[in-house]
Amino acid sequence: MEFLYTYEAFKLELPLVSPERADFVILGVPFDGTTSYKSGARFGPTLIRQATLNLESYVLDYDIDIADLPIADIGDIAVVAGDPRKTADRVRETIEELERVNPKAIPVLLGGEHSQTLGAVEALKPKSYVVFDAHLDLRDSYEDNPYNHACVARRIAELGIREAMFGIRSGTREEVEFAEKNGIRWVHARDYGFDSFVDLVEPLPEPVYLSVDIDVFDVSMVPDTGTPEAGGLRFWEVIEAIEWLTANKRIVGFDIMEVAGERLGNPTALTAAKLLFYFLAMMKR
Numbered sequence: 001m002e003f004l005y006t007y008e009a010f011k012l013e014l015p016l017v018s019p020e021r022a023d024f025v026i027l028g029v030p031f032d033g034t035t036s037y038k039s040g041a042r043f044g045p046t047l048i049r050q051a052t053l054n055l056e057s058y059v060l061d062y063d064i065d066i067a068d069l070p071i072a073d074i075g076d077i078a079v080v081a082g083d084p085r086k087t088a089d090r091v092r093e094t095i096e097e098l099e100r101v102n103p104k105a106i107p108v109l110l111g112g113e114h115s116q117t118l119g120a121v122e123a124l125k126p127k128s129y130v131v132f133d134a135h136l137d138l139r140d141s142y143e144d145n146p147y148n149h150a151c152v153a154r155r156i157a158e159l160g161i162r163e164a165m166f167g168i169r170s171g172t173r174e175e176v177e178f179a180e181k182n183g184i185r186w187v188h189a190r191d192y193g194f195d196s197f198v199d200l201v202e203p204l205p206e207p208v209y210l211s212v213d214i215d216v217f218d219v220s221m222v223p224d225t226g227t228p229e230a231g232g233l234r235f236w237e238v239i240e241a242i243e244w245l246t247a248n249k250r251i252v253g254f255d256i257m258e259v260a261g262e263r264l265g266n267p268t269a270l271t272a273a274k275l276l277f278y279f280l281a282m283m284k285r
C-alpha cells in the first residue's frame with residue numbers, strides 16, 4: 001500500500017510482509033530540527049536499521065526468531081525540516097492510515113527526535129505513557145517552540161494521558177513542580193530498580209504507549225544522541241522492565257528515539273538495534 005508521507009528507505013534486513021498483514025510496522029522518523037546539543041538524529045532510522053545487520057534474528061533468551069514474525073517496514077516519514085509540529089502531523093496521519101488498513105498492527109517508530117513521539121501518541125490514543133529517558137521533557141516551551149523534543153512529555157500529559165518515567169537525571173525545577181502537581185511519577189536513574197518500575201506502572205490504565213529515549217542509557221553506551229547524560233541505566237535493567245510490561249500490559253505503540261551520529265555501527269545505534277530485536281521477540285514470547 002501507499003502512504004501519503006512516507007518514502008522508501010533502506011529497509012530492515014528481515015523477511016518482511018505488507019503492512020496489511022503485519023503485527024509490527026517499522027516507521028523511520030528522521031527528524032532533526034530542534035536538537036539543542038548534538039545533531040545527527042536525522043540519521044537515526046538508517047543507523048538503527050544498519051546496526052541490525054550485525055545481529056542474529058534469533059533471540060537466545062526467549063527462543064524466538066524474529067525472522068518468523070510478520071513485520072513490515074514502511075520506510076521513513078518525509079520530514080518538514082525545522083518544523084516538529086508539521087512533521088509530527090505526518091507521523092500521526094501515517095499511523096492513522098495504517099490503523100485503517102490494519103487496526104491490530106503495532107507501530108514501531110525509529111527516530112529521530114523525541115518530539116515525534118507526540119504524533120504517534122495522538123494517533124494511537126493510549127491511556128498511559130511509559131517512558132525511559134534521562135530527561136523529564138516536561139518543559140512548556142523550549143527555544144521558543146512548544147513542540148521541541150524537551151516538551152514532548154508535557155504535550156502528552158496535556159492530552160490527559162497518565163505518565164510514568166524512568167532513568168531521569170535531568171530537568172528544571174519547573175518541570176519537577178509540573179510533575180508533582182499533575183501526578184506524573186518518575187524514578188531517578190540513581191534510585192532505579194525493577195520494583196520501582198512495577199510499583200509505578202502496575203496501577204496505570206491500558207493501553208500503554210512505550211517510549212525509549214535512547215539517552216536513558218549511560219552515556220558510555222549511547223554517546224551519539226542529542227543530549228547525552230552521564231549516570232544512566234544499564235541495558236538489562238531496561239530489558240527486564242520491558243519484559244514485565246509486555247507480559248502484563250497491552251501495548252499499542254513503541255518507539256526508540258534520539259538515536260543520532262554519522263558513523264555506521266556506532267554504539268548508540270547498536271544499542272537501539274539490540275533493544276528493537278528484544279522488543280519484537282518479547283512481544284511474541
Ligand SMILES: N=C(N)NCCCCNCCCN
Nearest residue numbers: 036135136137149150151227
Ligand atoms: N529534554 C531534553 N533533552 N532536554 C535537554 C535540555 C537541554 C538543556 N541544556 C542546558 C543548557 C544550559 N546552558
Ligand SMILES: [Mn+2]
Nearest residue numbers: 134135213215
Ligand atoms: Mn532525553
Ligand SMILES: [Mn+2]
Nearest residue numbers: 114133137213
Ligand atoms: Mn526525551
